[in-house]
Amino acid sequence: MAGPEVFLPEGFAQVERKRALCRQYGMEPSARQGDFLKYEGGDKFTFGTMISRHNEELMDASDIVIANLTPFRGVSADPGTVYELGYMVARGAKAFGYTNTARPYATRVAEDHYGGDTRTAETGRLVGPDGLMIENHEMIDNLMIDGGIARSGGFVIRHEAPPKARLTDLTAYEACLARIAETLLGR
Amino acid sequence: MAGPEVFLPEGFAQVERKRALCRQYGMEPSARQGDFLKYEGGDKFTFGTMISRHNEELMDASDIVIANLTPFRGVSADPGTVYELGYMVARGAKAFGYTNTARPYATRVAEDHYGGDTRTAETGRLVGPDGLMIENHEMIDNLMIDGGIARSGGFVIRHEAPPKARLTDLTAYEACLARIAETLLGR
Numbered sequence: 001m002a003g004p005e006v007f008l009p010e011g012f013a014q015v016e017r018k019r020a021l022c023r024q025y026g027m028e029p030s031a032r033q034g035d036f037l038k039y040e041g042g043d044k045f046t047f048g049t050m051i052s053r054h055n056e057e058l059m060d061a062s063d064i065v066i067a068n069l070t071p072f073r074g075v076s077a078d079p080g081t082v083y084e085l086g087y088m089v090a091r092g093a094k095a096f097g098y099t100n101t102a103r104p105y106a107t108r109v110a111e112d113h114y115g116g117d118t119r120t121a122e123t124g125r126l127v128g129p130d131g132l133m134i135e136n137h138e139m140i141d142n143l144m145i146d147g148g149i150a151r152s153g154g155f156v157i158r159h160e161a162p163p164k165a166r167l168t169d170l171t172a173y174e175a176c177l178a179r180i181a182e183t184l185l186g187r
Numbered sequence: 188m189a190g191p192e193v194f195l196p197e198g199f200a201q202v203e204r205k206r207a208l209c210r211q212y213g214m215e216p217s218a219r220q221g222d223f224l225k226y227e228g229g230d231k232f233t234f235g236t237m238i239s240r241h242n243e244e245l246m247d248a249s250d251i252v253i254a255n256l257t258p259f260r261g262v263s264a265d266p267g268t269v270y271e272l273g274y275m276v277a278r279g280a281k282a283f284g285y286t287n288t289a290r291p292y293a294t295r296v297a298e299d300h301y302g303g304d305t306r307t308a309e310t311g312r313l314v315g316p317d318g319l320m321i322e323n324h325e326m327i328d329n330l331m332i333d334g335g336i337a338r339s340g341g342f343v344i345r346h347e348a349p350p351k352a353r354l355t356d357l358t359a360y361e362a363c364l365a366r367i368a369e370t371l372l373g374r
Contacts, residue, residue, distance in 0.1 A: 009308070009318040045333070048324030052334020056276075073300050073319070074261035080329040082266045086273030087335075089243075113260050121196070131196040132260070132354075137235030142267040146232070147239020148274075167319075 001029050002085060003068030004078035008167060018173060022066075025177040026185050030058045059084060064093050064184075066176055067149075069141060069156065070100040070166060075108045076141050089148040096154040096180060098172035099140050100161035106136035155179070188216050189272060190255030191265035195354060205360060209253075212364040213372050217245045246271060251280055251371075253363055254336075256328060256343065257287040257353060262295045263328050276335040283341040283367060285359035286327050287348035293323035342366070 001022065005014045022029040037054060039047050059065070065088035072078035077099075089095050101108070106126070110118045114128040121127045126134045139146035140156055149156055157179070159172035181187040188209065192201045209216040224241060226234050246252070252275035259265035264286075276282050288295070293313070297305045301315040308314045313321045326333035327343055336343055344363045348356035368374040 007320040007322070009314070011320075044324045045326060048322075048326055048330035049334040049337050052330050053338055055331060056335070056338070059277075073296070074263070076261070076263070076266040078329070079263040079266065079269045080331040082269045083273035083329065083331040083335060086270035087277040090246075090274040090277035109260070127196070133194040133198075135194070135235075137231045139232060139235055142265070142270065143235040143239050144242060144267040144270040147236040148243070148270060150236050151240055151243070 001068075002065055002081045002088075004070075004072045004081060004167065005068070007072075007078075014168060017170065021170065021174055021177060025181040026187055027064075027177070027180070030062045055080075055084065056087065059087055059091070062088070062093065064088075064154075064180070065095050066173070066180070067095065067097040068099075068173065069097045069145065070161075071108065072167070075105070075113050077145065082141075082145060085145060085148060089152050093152065094154050094184070095149045095152040096156070096176055097140070097145070097149050098157040098159065098176045100159055100166050100169050100172055102158045102160040104136075105139055105141050106134055109134045188255075189252055189268045189275075191257075191259045191268060191354065192255070194259075194265075201355060204357065208357065208361055208364060212368040213374055214251075214364070214367070217249045242271065243274065246274055246278070249275070249280065251275075251341075251367070252282050253360070253367070254282065254284040255286075255360065256284045256332065257348075258295065259354070262292070262300050264332065269328075269332060272332060272335060276339050280339065281341050281371070282336045282339040283343070283363055284327070284332070284336050285344040285346065285363045287346055287353050287356050287359055289345045289347040291323075292326055292328050293321055296321045 001018055005011045008014055019029040037051055067081050067085045069077040085095055117129050118126055118134060126136060128134060137143050140158060157172045157176045161169035188205055192198045195201055206216040224238055252272060254268050254272045256264040272282055304316050305313055313323060315321060324330050327345060344359045346359035
């Protein structure tokens with residue numbers, strides 16, 4: 001289970017909800033326990049690397065990854081989640097994702113980041129006022145994300161959650177679990 | 188070589204500049220050629236997965252990764268670059284990074300994303316007005332990024348480039364190459 005839940009006000013409760021759902025569909029979740037590591041002073045950077053290491057060890061012990069790719073503080077998924085997705089695909093794991101917005105990446109970049117101020121450059125590319133290309137592959141995010149998931153044999157569930165529940169709605173997550181259970185576990 | 192250069196107006200020229208510098212420091216760059224794949228109509232999603240696959244094959248043939256982690260359209264690095272970083276660390280590669288801002292992640296999130304509107308929650312965490320925790324590990328980005336690089340045996344170069352050259356300045360990239368050449372190649 002990869003996702004930005006840890007940043008939520010009730011993040012650990014949300015993780016426990018996701019863990020419980022995962023078990024309902026016949027899979028054992030790898031997410032850490034709430035009290036797995038406690039900061040007790042000292043170097044913050046070193047403490048951060050301890051958490052990172054713990055997460056990588058959880059990934060090394062996992063067979064698949066289900067990534068919450070809902071946009072986080074901007075137009076793209078949480079970077080920690082994206083890192084974990086790349087990590088798991090490289091390990092040969094099947095990767096699955098879900099996002100709580102049905103709007104494709106190109107639309108979000110054009111509307112949310114550039115406020116609609118886009119143009120077609122001489123090269124034929126759609127660009128923002130800063131000249132940067134707006135990637136448009138009818139994907140949910142950067143093509144490495146969607147491409148990696150597709151190549152691994154997984155899929156992405158797109159769901160339009162109510163704006164206030166964007167980071168907590170578990171409809172798409174559960175749809176993802178159900179489809180994995182059906183296709184991988186034959187349930 | 189991982190980075191968002193492909194989105195720049197003169198992206199392929201910038202990649203060639205980076206390739207040339209890489210060779211100057213005794214390493215063979217893996218970055219794709221400008222005309223490696225051309226879109227000739229058809230399904231955009233499928234074309235995107237072809238590019239993704241090409242990039243993963245380049246990574247599979249690479250010994251190290253040097254990631255341009257300069258913030259891209261927001262407070263974090265380009266998600267494609269972050270995916271590639273996770274992918275390379277999982278492969279056991281040494282990972283290196285550079286960023287063209289010296290401002291740490293927590294500062295960028297607090298100031299650039301929340302406009303300074305932050306508070307300390309009852310849990311003791313620094314949060315934005317949306318209640319989301321602002322990660323503070325004195326790192327350049329999400330802890331999976333800095334942690335993965337540190338764990339791989341690599342390092343990150345931080346450099347404050349002029350704002351207009353944020354995505355093109357190669358000072359930190361070259362400093363990264365020089366230090367890799369010195370430490371890995373003994374040059």
